[in-house]
Structures are given as structure tokens and as C-alpha cells.
Amino acid sequence: MALFTFKATSKLLDHGMAVENSAACFMIIADEPKNMRGTDEGMNPVEMLLCALGSCQCITARFLAKSFGIALKEYRVELEGDLDPAGFMKGMEGVRPGYQQIRTKVFIKADAPEEKTREFAAFVKSRCPVGDCLTKGVAVSETCFIVSDGEAE
Amino acid sequence: MALFTFKATSKLLDHGMAVENSAACFMIIADEPKNMRGTDEGMNPVEMLLCALGSCQCITARFLAKSFGIALKEYRVELEGDLDPAGFMKGMEGVRPGYQQIRTKVFIKADAPEEKTREFAAFVKSRCPVGDCLTKGVAVSETCFIVSDGEAE
Numbered sequence: 001m002a003l004f005t006f007k008a009t010s011k012l013l014d015h016g017m018a019v020e021n022s023a024a025c026f027m028i029i030a031d032e033p034k035n036m037r038g039t040d041e042g043m044n045p046v047e048m049l050l051c052a053l054g055s056c057q058c059i060t061a062r063f064l065a066k067s068f069g070i071a072l073k074e075y076r077v078e079l080e081g082d083l084d085p086a087g088f089m090k091g092m093e094g095v096r097p098g099y100q101q102i103r104t105k106v107f108i109k110a111d112a113p114e115e116k117t118r119e120f121a122a123f124v125k126s127r128c129p130v131g132d133c134l135t136k137g138v139a140v141s142e143t144c145f146i147v148s149d150g151e152a153e
Numbered sequence: 154m155a156l157f158t159f160k161a162t163s164k165l166l167d168h169g170m171a172v173e174n175s176a177a178c179f180m181i182i183a184d185e186p187k188n189m190r191g192t193d194e195g196m197n198p199v200e201m202l203l204c205a206l207g208s209c210q211c212i213t214a215r216f217l218a219k220s221f222g223i224a225l226k227e228y229r230v231e232l233e234g235d236l237d238p239a240g241f242m243k244g245m246e247g248v249r250p251g252y253q254q255i256r257t258k259v260f261i262k263a264d265a266p267e268e269k270t271r272e273f274a275a276f277v278k279s280r281c282p283v284g285d286c287l288t289k290g291v292a293v294s295e296t297c298f299i300v301s302d303g304e305a306e
Contacts, residue, residue: 003235003253006199010207012228017215019208023200028181030208037216045209045283046159047176052205053293054163055172055183056198060241062170063190074300075165081291082156088213088282098285100156102293109300121297129241130198132251137290138234140206140255144274147227147262 015039046099049134050079056130057106061120064127070120071111078105102134168192199252202287203232209283210259214273217280223273224264231258255287 008023010030017038019030030045032038043051054077065072081102087095106124110117125131161176163183170191172183183198185191196204207230218225234255240248259277263270278284 008203008232010230012211017212019211021204023196026196043176043179048205050161051174052201058165058172077163079161098282099291104295107298129251142257145260
């Protein structure tokens with residue numbers, strides 16, 4: 001199959017920490033709570049990252065259930081990630097800015113024997129695109145453009 | 154500083170590919186377009202992942218601009234990620250399910266010399282929590298619970 005390219009745009013709004021994120025024809029706001037200088041208009045980016053992972057597992061499960069021979073009735077993921085704010089806020093040596101660990105609990109109801117259902121959960125984890133990105137890492141390249149005063153965006 | 158734990162829950166809804174994602178007091182829907190068996194009610198998880206990365210860069214920039222000695226006026230990120238659907242959909246050998254590469258374009262307007270603004274962009278990239286997770290990878294542990302018929306969720 002050919003490579004498929006997904007796109008998004010994130011734009012810092014003119015107040016606090018609020019960010020408008022657009023992809024396809026959808027928009028979601030990211031923000032921080034007031035104690036992080038935000039205006040609390042949306043979940044923060046590290047929470048959004050957990051949602052991307054959880055929803056990717058859910059959709060992967062729905063997408064692959066039939067071919068795995070399982071009748072999926074319910075699929076829910078609870079996610080937690082631990083982060084030391086000293087990495088992000090203070091740039092403390094030896095402390096990574098991102099999550100040190102992510103833990104997930106997957107709750108599955110399926111018309112299938114328990115063992116097959118557990119095999120399915122492991123199969124979903126191995127095929128989940130966002131999970132693959134997070135556990136194996138992805139190269140992120142950046143090009144920086146300086147916008148001058150008066151220049152159209 | 155102590156570790157801080159962020160949480161989210163993702164729940165597959167009872168139609169198509171739609172997923173309800175909750176974190177803090179916010180909810181966002183993930184879905185797939187109709188050609189991917191979805192009902193197109195929200196961006197998909199790999200787009201949400203790009204939004205998590207873009208918004209994290211924006212917030213990191215806003216958060217750190219003052220301490221870097223820069224008056225930030227605008228910050229926008231355009232993101233693209235390439236993915237081969239054969240990895241996710243078919244489990245093709247040697248094809249990863251996730252992004253093979255993510256490219257970002259950062260557009261910055263700041264009251265600062267161009268060189269300092271470029272240094273700031275690199276600084277933001279190095280301190281961005283979601284960027285750190287993606288480029289360096291994170292361990293994701295999973296525990297699977299089988300929900301029986303009639304069992305309360």
C-alpha cells in the first residue's frame with residue numbers, strides 16, 4: 001500500500017495557554033488549568049496524548065475483531081501517565097520532560113472464551129498505530145519559519 | 154518535584170468506530186471517516202496524536218518564552234505524519250503500524266532577533282513533553298480485564 005499522510009495544525013491563541021487544533025474538518029482546544037497559567041478550556045496535551053492512545057486501541061479493536069474471530073461487545077481503556085514537572089518546567093538535568101511510564105487497563109466484553117479474548121487484547125496492542133509510535137518512538141523533524149510583523153500568516 | 158499522574162479514559166461507543174475520550178472535565182470524540190467504517194464524528198487517533206504534539210509545542214513555547222527572554226507574539230505548528238495502512242490493517246511483515254515519520258513546520262512571530270528566535274524554537278522542541286514521548290519512546294504497560302455478561306462496568 002502507498003503511504004498515507006495525515007495532517008494537523010496547532011495555533012496558540014492570544015490568551016493564556018489555549019491552543020486551537022485542527023485536523024480533517026474537526027477542531028479541539030487544548031489548554032491548561034489556571035494553576036498552570038491557562039484558562040481551562042480543554043484538556044492539556046499530555047492528557048490528549050493519552051486519549052489518542054486509548055482511542056487508537058478502541059478503534060484498532062473494533063477494526064480487527066471480526067478477522068480475529070471475536071464478537072466484540074465492549075472495549076474501554078483507562079490510562080495513566082507519570083510525569084515529573086521538573087523536566088518540563090525547569091529543564092532539570094536527567095529528568096525527561098515527557099511521561100516516564102504509561103499504564104493502561106483494558107476492559108473487554110466479548111462473545112469468546114477468556115483465553116482468546118486475552119490473546120485479542122495483546123493482538124490489538126501490537127497493531128495499534130499510536131501505541132506503536134509511543135513504544136517504539138518516531139523521528140520528528142522540524143523546520144522553523146520566522147514570521148515578520150505585518151506578514152500575512 | 155514529585156511525579157504527577159495524568160489520567161484519561163477511552164470508551165468504544167456502540168456504533169461504528171466512534172470513541173468517547175475523557176480527561177479532567179473534558180470530552181473529545183475520536184472516529185474514522187465512512188471509508189474506514191466510521192461515522193465521521195471526530196478526528197481519528199493518529200490525527201489526535203499530531204494535535205497533542207502541536208499543542209504541546211505551542212504551550213511549551215508560551216510557558217517558556219519569558220524565561221528565555223523572548224516576547225512571543227505568534228506560534229503555529231503545521232504537522233504531517235506518514236503511515237503505511239498495510240501495517241495497521243493487514244499486519245504486513247516489516248511495516249510498522251504507526252507513523253514512519255512526523256514533519257513539523259513551526260511559524261513564530263516574536264519580538265526578538267531572528268537567531269534568538271531560532272534558538273528558542275530548538276529549545277521548545279527539546280522541552281516539549283509530548284515531543285519527548287514520541288521521539289524517545291515510552292514504556293506502555295497493559296493489564297487486561299475480562300468483563301462478563303451482566304457485570305456492572
